[in-house]
Amino acid sequence: MVVMASRAVEGMVEEGVGCFFSFAFAQIDIYLKLIKTVAVKVKKSETIKNLKTMFWEKEGVPEISQELFFAGEQLKDDKTLLDCGIPRNSTVHLFIQDSFGMKIYVKIPSNQKTIVVEAKKQYTVQNIKSMIQALEGIQPDQYSLFHAGKLLEDNRTFASLNLQNVSTLNLIFNPKDVLPIYVNAPSEKTFELDVKLLHKVCDVKAIIGNLLSSRVEDWDLSYAQNRLEDWNTLAHYGIEEKSILELLLAKIQIFVKPHSGSSIVLEVQRSDIIRDVKKMIFDKLGTPVNAHRLVFAGKRLMDDRNLASYNIQKNSTILMIDIYLKLIKTVAVKVKKSETIKNLKTMFWEKEGVPEISQELFFAGGQLKDDKTLLDCGIPRNSTVHLFIQDSFGMKIYVKIPSNQKTIVVEAKKQYTVQNIKSMIQALEGIQPDQYSLFHAGKLLEDYRTLASLNLQNVSTLNLIFNPKDVLSIYVNAPSEKTFELDVKLLHKVCDVKAILGNLLSSPVEDWDLSYAQNRLEDWNTLAHYGIEEKSILELLPSKIQIFVKPHSGCNIVLEVQRSDIIRDVKKMIFDKLGTPVNAHRLVFAGKRLMDDRNLASYSIQKNSTILMVKP
DSSP: OOOOOHHHHHHHHHHSSSOOOTTSSSSEEEEEEEESSSEEETTTOOOHHHHHHHHHHHOOOOGGEEEEEEEEOOTTTOOOOTTOOOTEEEEEEEEOOOTEEEEEEEEEEGGTEEEEEEOOTTTTTHHHHHHHHHHHHHOOOGEEETTEEEETTOOOOOTTTTOOOTEEEEEOOOOOOOOOEEEEOOOOOOEEEEEEESSSSSHHHHHHHHGGSSSGGGGEEETTTEEOOOOOTGGGGTTTTTOOOEEOEEEEEEEEEEEEEEEEEEETTTOBBBHHHHHHHHHHOOOOOOOOEETTTEEOOTTTBGGGGOOOOOTTTTEEEEOOOSSSOOOOOOTTTTTTTHHHHHHHHHEEEEEGEEEEEEETTEEEOOTHHHHHHHTTTOOOEEEEEEOTTSEEEEEEEETTTTEEEEEEEOOOOOHHHHHHHHHHHOGGGGGEEEEEEEEETTTTTTTTTTTTTTTEEEEEEEOOOOOOEEEEETTTEEEEEEEEEEEBHHHHHHHGGGGSSSOOOGGEEEEEEEEEOTTTTTTTTTTTTOOOEEEEEEEEEEEEOOOOOSSEEEEEEEEEOBBBHHHHHHHHHHHHOGGEEEETTTTEEOOOOBBBBTTTTOOTOEEEEEEE
């Protein structure tokens, strides 16, 4: 328990209890603060352990249950009173440990608050989180707990983590995991997407998926007038909740190989029509537009169609030759252009025995609706229409895995949950369900939702996006100290990392800046913003702060200092600014004269503090 001061202290001091000796072996009076004040006669050469023994004999409190503090610092058993700087008539604070429990301090850097919870060795981290919720109303899933730079897992006990009495934990709020953003598509509506800040740009494109009327590969994403690289994260670009991204037509490079001679390179957009590509070739080669035909993948390219309609990608090669297209197999059906798609399905049913309800027809990548005619769908003679056959008792769900350019099919029913689908994916591909998220029409699908509640239809396409790694290890090099290994999250801010460092440093963390790749890190940026990865090494650098010096007369001057700078060096800086000799003035802060051999930190001088110059 924490023992409060009693009025008995003042009484004893006023009565002059104690002897006033300055040498080490003289006896002095000090006081142990319990509920009452207890006087103990000791020598300055006595150890703290001996002092505990005396109190045990005097008050019956076992040594093992005692913790002594002076001036806010815990006293170590092997130190003497002289070592600890304890003068006569001092008050030493006694904390009595619960033999069956322990006190845990939880530091909340975001609001500069520390709370105390009572715990036992067998308690888990989750138990402590429940206590914090009861005390502070903070939900356990909103934060993580750290000790000595390491993330504490919810299922671990204090005993397994070797946490001792009066250990200090750091409570760091978790970055928001899922947030909405907007994507403006030219000539289309604005899409609202659920994304994670550690998603790569290519993941966002995959989430957009089938929302666009053209392939997402035909577009680049832009934010704040900057094109976004596919393999950078959203956090890298400082994208936040409700940010608005723009879709821009992507430029790709293709090759054109003439009948003879070397290939030429063209920079195109996949929306460019073939007629315009021929004009580009004319500009390069001087070949008239009508003097050649273009062929790709064995197909002649028609002037009024675009590159995308032929699936022409980056680095594709187009041939300038005449060839004929051969079909592997054709199932011929004689129809009129005025026939509906439903009639076409009926003909195929009569010819091949596949029920109409199980048929889905596609042309040029688009699904054909029953009430449309062949003419409506732009299907010319001798065209190939693709047939997909449905399972009459269930539905097919396509799962697209953009990271390996693979699409798998799972058989499902309306009552299945997203978790059921994930289990099927695990059986098919061996991917653990917690390693990824599923998206449809730009929205994150929650595990407990059924396909029916999500209004997912037969042959819907889901996008499987791997979750960014949540926790990773980094190293922090501290000058003149050891290297610390910390568990962090990429969406932690730099100030969070400083908080996690906590009491690992021998000086306040506020006296330091963090640096990575020779760049100082701003407190309110995330680690992801700086491209920090697993096993990255950060450096601790003395922090620069601005202070003001007010001369006896004249205007204030501004100095840029480190809190570790000694006063003598500060005087030299003043000399460089004002030309005032070092010994011609004294410096005063908060009513105290600043001694030359002490540093600014020892006087609690902070950023924007004002120091006075006075004459000796």
